[in-house]
Amino acid sequence: MSNNPTTPGIQSARLSGAVLETNFADLHAPLDTHEAHVAADRCYFCHDAPCQVACPTAIDIPLFIRQIMTGTPEAAAKTIFDQNILGGMCARVCPTEELCEEACVREAAEGRPVEIGRLQRYATDRLMARNSHPFTRAEPTGRRVAVVGAGPAGLACAHRLAMKGHEVVVYDHRAKAGGLNEFGIAAYKSTDDFAAREVSWLLGIGGITIETGKGFGAGLALEALQAEFDAVFLGIGLAGVNALRAPGEGKAGVEDAVSFIAELRQAEDLSALPVGRNVVVIGGGMTAIDAAVQSKLLGAESVTIAYRRGAERMGASQFEQDLAASRGVRILTNVMPKAVHGNGAVAEIELEYTAEIDGRLQGTGETFRLPADQVFKAIGQTLEGAPGALELQGGKIRVDAAQRTSVAGVWAGGDCASGGEDLTVTAVAEGRDAAEDIHATLMAAG
Amino acid sequence: MADLTTTFLGITSPNPFWLASAPPTDKEYNVRRAFEAGWGGVVWKTLGSEGPPVVNVNGPRYGAIWGADRRLLGLNNIELITDRDLHRNLEEITRVKKDYPDRAVIVSIMVPCEEEAWKAILPLVEATGADGIELNFGCPHGMAERGMGSAVGQVPEYIQMVTEWCKTYYSKPVIVKLTPNITDVRYPARAAFRGNADAVSLINTINSITSVNLDAMSPEPMIDGKGTHGGYCGPAVKPIAMNMVAEIARDPETTGKPISAIGGVTTWRDAAEFMALGAGNVQVCTAAMTYGFKVVQEMISGLSQWMDEKGYTSTQDFIGMAVPNVTDWQYLNLNYVTKAKIDQEACIKCGRCYAACEDTSHQAIEMSADRVFTVKDEDCVACNLCVNVCPIEGCISMEELALGALDERTGETVKPYANWTTHPNNPDAVTAAE
Ligand SMILES: Cc1cc2nc3c(=O)[nH]c(=O)nc-3n(C[C@H](O)[C@H](O)[C@H](O)COP(=O)(O)OP(=O)(O)OC[C@H]3O[C@@H](n4cnc5c(N)ncnc54)[C@H](O)[C@@H]3O)c2cc1C
Ligand SMILES: Cc1cc2nc3c(=O)[nH]c(=O)nc-3n(C[C@H](O)[C@H](O)[C@H](O)COP(=O)(O)O)c2cc1C
Ligand code: SF4
Numbered sequence: 001m002s003n004n005p006t007t008p009g010i011q012s013a014r015l016s017g018a019v020l021e022t023n024f025a026d027l028h029a030p031l032d033t034h035e036a037h038v039a040a041d042r043c044y045f046c047h048d049a050p051c052q053v054a055c056p057t058a059i060d061i062p063l064f065i066r067q068i069m070t071g072t073p074e075a076a077a078k079t080i081f082d083q084n085i086l087g088g089m090c091a092r093v094c095p096t097e098e099l100c101e102e103a104c105v106r107e108a109a110e111g112r113p114v115e116i117g118r119l120q121r122y123a124t125d126r127l128m129a130r131n132s133h134p135f136t137r138a139e140p141t142g143r144r145v146a147v148v149g150a151g152p153a154g155l156a157c158a159h160r161l162a163m164k165g166h167e168v169v170v171y172d173h174r175a176k177a178g179g180l181n182e183f184g185i186a187a188y189k190s191t192d193d194f195a196a197r198e199v200s201w202l203l204g205i206g207g208i209t210i211e212t213g214k215g216f217g218a219g220l221a222l223e224a225l226q227a228e229f230d231a232v233f234l235g236i237g238l239a240g241v242n243a244l245r246a247p248g249e250g251k252a253g254v255e256d257a258v259s260f261i262a263e264l265r266q267a268e269d270l271s272a273l274p275v276g277r278n279v280v281v282i283g284g285g286m287t288a289i290d291a292a293v294q295s296k297l298l299g300a301e302s303v304t305i306a307y308r309r310g311a312e313r314m315g316a317s318q319f320e321q322d323l324a325a326s327r328g329v330r331i332l333t334n335v336m337p338k339a340v341h342g343n344g345a346v347a348e349i350e351l352e353y354t355a356e357i358d359g360r361l362q363g364t365g366e367t368f369r370l371p372a373d374q375v376f377k378a379i380g381q382t383l384e385g386a387p388g389a390l391e392l393q394g395g396k397i398r399v400d401a402a403q404r405t406s407v408a409g410v411w412a413g414g415d416c417a418s419g420g421e422d423l424t425v426t427a428v429a430e431g432r433d434a435a436e437d438i439h440a441t442l443m444a445a446g
Numbered sequence: 447m448a449d450l451t452t453t454f455l456g457i458t459s460p461n462p463f464w465l466a467s468a469p470p471t472d473k474e475y476n477v478r479r480a481f482e483a484g485w486g487g488v489v490w491k492t493l494g495s496e497g498p499p500v501v502n503v504n505g506p507r508y509g510a511i512w513g514a515d516r517r518l519l520g521l522n523n524i525e526l527i528t529d530r531d532l533h534r535n536l537e538e539i540t541r542v543k544k545d546y547p548d549r550a551v552i553v554s555i556m557v558p559c560e561e562e563a564w565k566a567i568l569p570l571v572e573a574t575g576a577d578g579i580e581l582n583f584g585c586p587h588g589m590a591e592r593g594m595g596s597a598v599g600q601v602p603e604y605i606q607m608v609t610e611w612c613k614t615y616y617s618k619p620v621i622v623k624l625t626p627n628i629t630d631v632r633y634p635a636r637a638a639f640r641g642n643a644d645a646v647s648l649i650n651t652i653n654s655i656t657s658v659n660l661d662a663m664s665p666e667p668m669i670d671g672k673g674t675h676g677g678y679c680g681p682a683v684k685p686i687a688m689n690m691v692a693e694i695a696r697d698p699e700t701t702g703k704p705i706s707a708i709g710g711v712t713t714w715r716d717a718a719e720f721m722a723l724g725a726g727n728v729q730v731c732t733a734a735m736t737y738g739f740k741v742v743q744e745m746i747s748g749l750s751q752w753m754d755e756k757g758y759t760s761t762q763d764f765i766g767m768a769v770p771n772v773t774d775w776q777y778l779n780l781n782y783v784t785k786a787k788i789d790q791e792a793c794i795k796c797g798r799c800y801a802a803c804e805d806t807s808h809q810a811i812e813m814s815a816d817r818v819f820t821v822k823d824e825d826c827v828a829c830n831l832c833v834n835v836c837p838i839e840g841c842i843s844m845e846e847l848a849l850g851a852l853d854e855r856t857g858e859t860v861k862p863y864a865n866w867t868t869h870p871n872n873p874d875a876v877t878a879a880e
Contacts, residue, residue: 047797
């Protein structure tokens with residue numbers, strides 16, 4: 001190993017393979033059976049349980065925990081998958097501290113909720129290890145549905161439609177299915193190629209064809225899909241990224257955080273992946289945290305997150321912020337990028353303090369510079385590639401409560417659609433609900 | 447620190463914690479270590495007649511019930527009496543008693559129900575210098591099939607007869623250990639005292655099957671694909687044992703007679719409860735088998751702290767204190783009215799009280815849209831179920847209605863004490879209610 005964290009510039013192999021392996025191991029080690037029983041025993045089996053209400057997919061949490069407690073984790077997993085076919089991924093990536101576990105009455109009582117996420121993982125891992133698919137398809141309906149985007153929303157929609165007996169073709173312009181599960185989620189949340197394994201397990205239902213390398217702007221047009229299929233579902237996520245709008249943004253070393261993460265997720269060998277000595281991440285959401293933490297884990301000497309508002313406004317949860325801090329990431333708040341300096345490649349970033357005056361965020365005029373070999377932009381993703389016929393709302397495809405778009409016969413869900421938070425679990429819920437409405441619509445049409 | 451010295455049947459031990467006759471007291475090695483750990487006395491593992499000893503199974507002899515974190519809640523066993531030679535046991539007892547004169551050493555005995563058998567063993571036991579004997583009329587498995595143990599304990603006439611033999615051929619205290627595998631424990635207890643027993647001890651283990659292996663379709667513990675009922679003990683049996691102790695303590699024919707309480711004693715509190723119900727001391731088996739001899743240190747420190755707090759200077763001060771308050775249902779005050787009250791500050795909004803009351807009781811709890819749970823006094827019958835299912839101790843309490851206050855459920859005011867014996871709905875009422 002020739003490089004180390006202090007090697008100047010953007011370098012690969014700052015850490016040994018063994019250290020990288022530990023750094024990128026499972027964030028939460030899986031529970032063993034005994035631990036799961038002890039954790040499950042803490043559940044009070046609440047009436048009209050607040051955790052279930054807090055789950056965007058409304059998993060019957062008290063029931064599945066009780067099924068774990070009585071030694072039937074496979075039945076527990078079935079309870080989970082009934083509501084959320086990507087319950088395995090959600091168990092790993094959901095910000096449970098802001099969802100089910102925040103609502104847990106034991107959180108209120110003692111500040112320590114039932115470990116719902118880890119229990120969900122325990123159950124789903126066990127059923128998935130059986131390598132058999134727990135659902136069967138209804139009699140074929142003869143109807144065909146096109147799904148564009150093979151992320152959580154598209155996959156959940158496709159699975160529910162297939163279950164109902166419809167034929168589904170899923171198109172995605174990338175080379176692999178999975179969406180951000182495959183290309184975005186932090187590596188230590190989805191280890192051992194889980195995203196890909198989950199997709200192939202999900203396809204075990206049958207009746208779903210995946211066509212990669214095809215999408216809007218890559219050979220597909222909405223009108224043609226509408227002509228060929230009985231219904232269309234769009235789950236294309238947010239493919240664009242916001243610009244910094246600071247001078248020097250074009251210098252080498254200024255990159256999109258999502259692209260960096262995608263590259264990291266696809267890397268066969270993490271020691272071949274270059275990372276800066278001094279990394280600065282601009283943003284305050286989950287993407288910013290993930291880019292920062294993973295840079296640090298790759299061996300960057302210093303990693304700083306610069307967020308333009310106060311910590312309480314950050315999109316990343318307290319847990320995520322603590323995680324970053326525990327990995328040695330420095331979080332600066334109330335600062336915004338003013339300029340990127342450097343001769344061709346970035347060498348420094350200039351930040352300006354901000355203050356909220358009359359509800360508007362403004363620079364105070366006071367600036368300072370941080371050394372930076374690499375600057376990651378994580379200031380939000382934007383809708384890109386959505387067919388022009390669709391009405392938008394707040395920069396996203398406008399949908400109603402049943403996930404219907406403004407165009408008849410076209411549904412949308414997940415990050416690309418209006419409503420709901422940009423989370424894996426929300427995408428699953430919306431994809432599933434769209435499938436139910438598509439099914440009802442197609443069947444009513446006779 | 448309160449002095450725990452307890453004298454039972456004239457036998458003084460430094461504390462009321464004795465080890466029950468069982469594996470912990472099977473040999474000199476164990477008993478010496480138990481005494482070093484602080485146990486006040488032991489009842490030696492049951493001895494049988496002279497000759498080839500009994501044999502035990504060579505596969506698993508215990509089954510168990512656990513809580514989620516493997517806390518042992520109940521244990522069951524198919525072990526028999528000692529499988530070691532009689533004379534070896536007697537020599538060991540003699541040595542141990544000589545070295546520990548301040549500790550109680552009681553010898554448990556189970557021999558066939560024939561006078562000659564008892565006449566033969568009792569002088570040998572007397573010669574050890576042990577402080578007394580305990581007659582094992584309780585063992586529910588194996589020995590019962592041979593006409594011993596609970597086969598004797600289930601027939602009051604046999605109990606009386608054997609006790610009389612022992613009082614004839616043995617000079618020191620005789621304790622009769624009772625089996626719980628009967629319908630009314632007062633009958634065997636009365637028989638023991640009619641036979642001049644100095645005390646009864648109870649309970650021995652309860653007939654039980656702890657679990658069924660659903661692959662092999664056999665009860666556990668499984669011996670070569672088959673299982674048999676075993677004796678149940680440990681924390682799970684304590685409520686049953688306490689009732690039996692209390693029944694004997696308040697039976698007019700046996701009240702005030704010495705009782706050594708056994709069954710699920712695991713902490714100092716269990717011991718205090720048994721003693722409040724009339725036991726002169728307690729015996730412990732499963733707790734020692736689960737945690738080792740050291741548990742007695744918690745029992746000693748806990749009991750003396752509690753006694754200090756209560757101002758008791760001797761265990762005699764509280765023995766039997768709860769007995770007058772154990773009564774029959776018919777004497778309970780039917781004019782005592784309480785209502786459940788939920789402390790909104792303490793409530794964590796789990797809704798368990800609501801599910802319990804709404805689905806299975808009296809629909810007396812209201813749930814608001816924002817999960818505030820309140821008791822409807824007009825429907826609450828004070829059953830206590832909500833208190834029992836609430837995960838937060840002290841969150842739901844039972845508030846007593848004062849004399850003269852209105853009970854919104856019945857529309858009547860609270861009246862002075864009156865019980866079922868005089869209730870108008872009682873066809874056998876002795877006098878009509880006022
Ligand atoms: C770095 C990062 C970390 C995250 N971490 C978490 C987390 O820990 N927990 C959590 O709950 N959420 C997290 N999220 C959010 C979560 O990943 C998304 O909310 C979720 O993936 C949305 O699912 P989706 O199906 O709507 O979109 P996506 O997952 O984005 O999937 C969209 C799919 O559509 C395809 N597509 C896009 N455009 C086209 C087109 N024109 N034609 C054809 N196909 C197209 C894409 O290739 C992709 O496969 C994170 C997001 C990011 C960026
Ligand atoms: C393995 C085992 C063997 C026992 N053997 C005897 C015995 O030989 N003689 C006897 O009187 N009681 C015997 N008992 C019963 C105990 O002395 C005691 O009455 C019973 O276990 C209840 O007490 P506990 O709940 O503290 O265990 C035995 C109990 C166990 C668990
Ligand atoms: S005491 Fe019984 S009846 Fe009254 S509120 Fe509680 S559960 Fe309902």
